[in-house]
Amino acid sequence: xxxxxxxxxxxxxxxxxxxxxxxxxxxxxxxxxxxxxxxxxxxxxxxxxxxxxxxxxxxxxxxxxxxxxxxxxxxxxxxxxxxxxxxxxxxxxxxx
Amino acid sequence: xxxxxxxxxxxxxxxxxxxxxxxxxxxxxxxxxxxxxxxxxxxxxxxxxxxxxxxxxxxxxxxxxxxxxxxxxxxxxxxxxxxxxxxxxxxxxxxxxxxxxxxxxxxxxxxxxxxxxxxxxxxxxxxxxxxxxxxxxxxxxxxxxxxxxxxxxxxxxxxxxxxxxxxxxxxxxxxxxxxxxxxxxxxxxxxxxxxxxxxxxxxxxxxxxxxxxxxxxxxxxxxxxxxxxxxxxxxxxxxxxxxxxxxxxxxxxxxxxxxxxxxxxxxxxxxxxxxxxxxxxxxxxxxxxxxxxxxxxxxxxxxxxxxxxxxxxxxxxxxxxxxxxxxxxxxxxxxxxxxxxxxxxx
Numbered sequence: 001x002x003x004x005x006x007x008x009x010x011x012x013x014x015x016x017x018x019x020x021x022x023x024x025x026x027x028x029x030x031x032x033x034x035x036x037x038x039x040x041x042x043x044x045x046x047x048x049x050x051x052x053x054x055x056x057x058x059x060x061x062x063x064x065x066x067x068x069x070x071x072x073x074x075x076x077x078x079x080x081x082x083x084x085x086x087x088x089x090x091x092x093x094x095x096x
Numbered sequence: 097x098x099x100x101x102x103x104x105x106x107x108x109x110x111x112x113x114x115x116x117x118x119x120x121x122x123x124x125x126x127x128x129x130x131x132x133x134x135x136x137x138x139x140x141x142x143x144x145x146x147x148x149x150x151x152x153x154x155x156x157x158x159x160x161x162x163x164x165x166x167x168x169x170x171x172x173x174x175x176x177x178x179x180x181x182x183x184x185x186x187x188x189x190x191x192x193x194x195x196x197x198x199x200x201x202x203x204x205x206x207x208x209x210x211x212x213x214x215x216x217x218x219x220x221x222x223x224x225x226x227x228x229x230x231x232x233x234x235x236x237x238x239x240x241x242x243x244x245x246x247x248x249x250x251x252x253x254x255x256x257x258x259x260x261x262x263x264x265x266x267x268x269x270x271x272x273x274x275x276x277x278x279x280x281x282x283x284x285x286x287x288x289x290x291x292x293x294x295x296x297x298x299x300x301x302x303x304x305x306x307x308x309x310x311x312x313x314x315x316x317x318x319x320x321x322x323x324x325x326x327x328x329x330x331x332x333x334x335x336x337x338x339x340x341x342x343x344x345x346x347x348x349x350x351x352x353x354x355x356x357x358x359x360x361x362x363x364x365x366x367x368x369x370x371x372x373x374x375x376x377x378x379x380x381x382x383x384x385x386x387x388x389x390x391x392x393x394x395x396x397x398x399x400x401x402x403x404x405x406x407x408x409x410x411x412x413x414x415x416x417x418x419x420x421x422x423x424x425x426x427x428x429x430x431x432x433x434x435x436x437x438x439x440x441x442x
Contacts, residue, residue, distance in 0.1 A: 093397060
């Protein structure tokens, strides 16, 4: 399944910047960064549960928020990109 | 069930593969060209001598079951990063015993060869159906060769020893490749198939076939390893240092239906032309670098296409077929299946 993860982490305190870094790192391990705090991840259900719990454990629920959008397996029709930094299609041919 | 995962191909000269968290990062000229999470990948293949890789990434790949292979610029397999042998030692021992036993070897090899011939025959018949109507002699040549292959299938299934079986296979391959020219629908001197040549390939079609076969070999090798089998110990292909005998055995049933058909599509649809090949002074013909990318993209697209597995009756992708066949072979070796059900294209 394809999941869009967005977050808002309050960085007014040093511990906030630390949380932000950790949340970003956890997302980077599992998906591609499409915008600053927006990640697209191709995951199987088990991997999703693990990642979700990890992120929930990392944030401070009083100041930060997380949102998970399930784009399903036919996600290509639901994503429309304009402008710079187009991502790559994780299901398409990967060639550098 | 194993999921169809992507393969990352790196052809960019002077790039370096690094581990970045749980991802692989392709670095080039101090910038990250691409960053892909490893859990989305089944394999990584590099082409060319100037592509490096960090030992840390090699270790992670071998641990996580991502096959990391290094090929030279022409796509010829050179090396792979491998950790401790994965899989089940009991299965491996069973495989070695079966390989040492002429009867069990013959039983498995018969099915591999019969499937190869049957699938080659399907490719010929399909060519006759699709392109035979416009030229009667093409139709005749293809159906005659297909009829001859039908006899060879019988012979393969009743062969009494491995050498006889190899004879049947060689004879069948001759018939198939003699008719191969009739599968090409475009005119002109560039794409004329005369005879199979390799090391080096001497014409564009052979260059393309060799390249596709090496991609197929990479996939089969990883499928064998991932299923806990020893890719080096084959039944039809006997042991030789550095040769992945079992991967080559399993490859027989796929050559025509995956590699040859893709080659024919690329040529007949004019996605590749004479401008995509270079002839060197030695007579060797190779694909140009950009053209290799065209081939790799089509290869990946072909692998993602879906089909129904004739034996398992499950929906799957072409890219997963090697894994499914390796697992079916493992089930046969364990004694769960009476015979090895080779892949037959319907």
